[in-house]
Amino acid sequence: MWDSILAALPLLFSPAVLLAMAGGTTIGVLIGALPGLSATMGIAVLIPLTFTMQPLVALGMMAGIYNGAMYGGAIPAILLRIPGTPAGIATVFDGHPMAQKGQGLEAMKIALVSSAVGGSISALALLFLSPPLAAMALKFGPVEIFWLAIFGLAAIAVLLSDAPIKGLISACIGLVIGMVGIDSMTGNERFTFDVMELMGGIDILVLLTGLYAIPPALTLAQEALLLSRSSGGSGKRTHSGIGWRRLLPTWVRASTIGVIVGIIPGTGGNIAAMLSWNETRRVAKDKSRFGKGAPEGVAAAECANNADNAASLIPALTLGIPGSSVSAVILGGLLVHGMLPGPELFTRSAPVTYGFILAMLVTSIMLFVIGRLGARLFINVMYMPPLLLAPIIIALTTIGVYAINNSLFDVWLMLAFGVMGWGMERLGIPLAPAVLAVILGPVAESSLRRAMLIGHHQVGFLFSSTIAIVMVTLIVLTILVPLVRRLLTHYRGRPSTLAMAADPQRARRHMEPEP
Amino acid sequence: MRQATLETSVALAAAVLSGCGLWHALSFTRDSAYLPTAVMSLLTLLLLVWGIRSAWSLRQAGSDTLRFAPGHARRFLTLLATSVAMIAIAPRLGFATTFLLFVPVSGWLLGYRQGKWLVTTAILFSLLIYLIFQIVLDRPLPPELALRLVTGS
Numbered sequence: 180m181w182d183s184i185l186a187a188l189p190l191l192f193s194p195a196v197l198l199a200m201a202g203g204t205t206i207g208v209l210i211g212a213l214p215g216l217s218a219t220m221g222i223a224v225l226i227p228l229t230f231t232m233q234p235l236v237a238l239g240m241m242a243g244i245y246n247g248a249m250y251g252g253a254i255p256a257i258l259l260r261i262p263g264t265p266a267g268i269a270t271v272f273d274g275h276p277m278a279q280k281g282q283g284l285e286a287m288k289i290a291l292v293s294s295a296v297g298g299s300i301s302a303l304a305l306l307f308l309s310p311p312l313a314a315m316a317l318k319f320g321p322v323e324i325f326w327l328a329i330f331g332l333a334a335i336a337v338l339l340s341d342a343p344i345k346g347l348i349s350a351c352i353g354l355v356i357g358m359v360g361i362d363s364m365t366g367n368e369r370f371t372f373d374v375m376e377l378m379g380g381i382d383i384l385v386l387l388t389g390l391y392a393i394p395p396a397l398t399l400a401q402e403a404l405l406l407s408r409s410s411g412g413s414g415k416r417t418h419s420g421i422g423w424r425r426l427l428p429t430w431v432r433a434s435t436i437g438v439i440v441g442i443i444p445g446t447g448g449n450i451a452a453m454l455s456w457n458e459t460r461r462v463a464k465d466k467s468r469f470g471k472g473a474p475e476g477v478a479a480a481e482c483a484n485n486a487d488n489a490a491s492l493i494p495a496l497t498l499g500i501p502g503s504s505v506s507a508v509i510l511g512g513l514l515v516h517g518m519l520p521g522p523e524l525f526t527r528s529a530p531v532t533y534g535f536i537l538a539m540l541v542t543s544i545m546l547f548v549i550g551r552l553g554a555r556l557f558i559n560v561m562y563m564p565p566l567l568l569a570p571i572i573i574a575l576t577t578i579g580v581y582a583i584n585n586s587l588f589d590v591w592l593m594l595a596f597g598v599m600g601w602g603m604e605r606l607g608i609p610l611a612p613a614v615l616a617v618i619l620g621p622v623a624e625s626s627l628r629r630a631m632l633i634g635h636h637q638v639g640f641l642f643s644s645t646i647a648i649v650m651v652t653l654i655v656l657t658i659l660v661p662l663v664r665r666l667l668t669h670y671r672g673r674p675s676t677l678a679m680a681a682d683p684q685r686a687r688r689h690m691e692p693e694p
Numbered sequence: 695m696r697q698a699t700l701e702t703s704v705a706l707a708a709a710v711l712s713g714c715g716l717w718h719a720l721s722f723t724r725d726s727a728y729l730p731t732a733v734m735s736l737l738t739l740l741l742l743v744w745g746i747r748s749a750w751s752l753r754q755a756g757s758d759t760l761r762f763a764p765g766h767a768r769r770f771l772t773l774l775a776t777s778v779a780m781i782a783i784a785p786r787l788g789f790a791t792t793f794l795l796f797v798p799v800s801g802w803l804l805g806y807r808q809g810k811w812l813v814t815t816a817i818l819f820s821l822l823i824y825l826i827f828q829i830v831l832d833r834p835l836p837p838e839l840a841l842r843l844v845t846g847s
Contacts, residue, residue, distance in 0.1 A: 351737035570800035
């Protein structure tokens with residue numbers, strides 16, 4: 180591992196990669212600061228641009244966007260009470276009351292430092308936990324890989340949606356999209372309808388861009404969210420002085436929660452932030468301060484949602500199972516650059532892989548510098564007119580997708596996926612299971628076929644190893660636990676923290692003090 | 695219209711489509727048909743369950759009425775229509791030239807009225823796109839009409 184890290188360092192600190200990381204972090208904060216846009220969308224739009232870049236330049240930029248956007252979401256959450264990204268929901272609880280008291284800049288400073296701390300700890304977790312997990316994954320045969328893919332799909336489909344049935348529908352749609360093209364095992368066409376352009380299958384980038392970049396643009400134009408400069412809290416500034424040392428225990432707790440939540444597929448920064456905020460309030464001596472502008476509340480939420488970032492890449496890089504939509508998009512970015520997720524990343528592509536992991540660490544530190552220097556710019560970006568921004572996003576995605584294969588068909592397909600994604604969001608069908616199914620479906624199918632061949636078509640062979648039985652148990656638990664939780668919530672009449680993380684309005688109703 | 699009505703309609707229409715997909719998947723050769731048949735069957739079943747559940751919730755008096763703010767549908771359709779037009783003409787005019795028209799026209803039609811910003815943004819954005827894709831990334835894109843008009847070539 181250390182040899183690979185040493186080999187990665189000269190690549191990482193080359194001028195092009197440093198510039199890409201700084202540019203990515205800045206773009207990430209700008210995207211996060213714009214309500215309605217997310218890290219997933221930012222990376223999806225920019226992947227086609229990185230097509231001709233060196234892999235580490237492209238991955239460094241993606242790492243910067245990811246870390247930057249998570250912090251960027253805190254800016255409108257604190258100043259306008261509008262979370263810029265879903266992970267910024269918990270930041271609203273204490274961040275906005277601080278802004279109302281005239282402590283908006285202090286809240287932003289706390290959010291920035293907490294984000295940098297959380298992001299750095301998460302990157303270290305990725306650096307030290309990934310190699311052993313990847314080594315373990317080397318022991319996986321087709322049976323284990325099949326169950327692992329099914330586990331990833333079940334976890335995302337069931338946990339990401341309020342209604343598991345909608346998550347499963349999304350996963351099935353993704354599986355169908357993943358099957359389009361020529362079957363690599365038999366050479367038969369599936370769902371191509373004699374369309375020449377569909378023979379090679381649907382490019383994952385076309386799907387990612389369509390599902391994650393077009394719907395936010397359509398929503399921006401539709402809702403035309405105009406932010407007034409007078410809505411940024413109290414104009415009167417007060418300085419309370421930040422007790423950084425007092426925040427240390429909060430950072431330790433929040434980072435731990437963020438890393439653990441990040442590793443679990445189907446969760447995300449919003450859940451990490453919510454759990455962390457709740458836990459910090461629970462252990463506090465004076466609980467009544469929370470929701471009224473407690474600095475620890477901002478630190479807990481921001482540190483946890485950034486600690487989730489790199490950790491969520493652990494299952495994606497080592498096992499090829501993306502645990503969230505943003506890690507699925509990054510996985511797409513790796514595939515574009517010919518890097519196959521899984522144990523091979525840590526052997527064949529080790530310098531680039533370790534370079535990427537270190538880029539997550541470096542961009543977390545860069546975030547602190549860029550956040551301090553560009554604070555005024557980032558605040559002004561929130562007020563960019565959405566009616567002008569929406570056509571720009573559409574234009575950027577159009578040329579980006581066209582440039583991949585010089586295919587206009589891909590652009591039309593992207594637009595069709597975009598409209599489909601917008602419709603799915605309106606109907607409460609999560610997008611992430613569909614994307615994950617496109618990636619995991621072919622993995623599951625080819626592993627199942629190989630397993631059946633090895634096992635002489637005996638179904639019992641699929642349950643022949645301990646790992647397989649553990650996986651099957653996990654799948655059953657993943658599907659049953661939300662049902663049990665739902666029943667408990669029904670009887671108790673009080674939503675769980677996870678349920679509240681999935682529903683921001685519900686969260687606000689239950690956790691914010693009455694104005 | 696209520697959300698449940700919309701969900702019932704979408705679920706049932708999608709179930710019909712999925713049923714057609716299942717029928718199509720059954721025509722694949724044996725080894726290629728296992729997964730498509732299983733997935734399409736599951737999808738059809740899930741869509742039917744969703745449709746029935748939504749239809750059932752219609753029986754209860756609910757507050758899930760869909761409310762469209764004025765201008766929402768108009769702006770959505772405007773951006774969609776201008777995007778379709780942009781994709782159709784971009785290969786003929788060149789991408790940067792098309793964006794020179796698309797960004798201000800879409801912005802104006804969507805309701806943005808700061809003419810100076812519309813024009814400045816469109817020029818800067820098109821220039822940036824040309825620089826990134828033609829000069830830096832050197833992608834083989836359709837020739838730019840604006841460039842031909844300016845250079846006279």
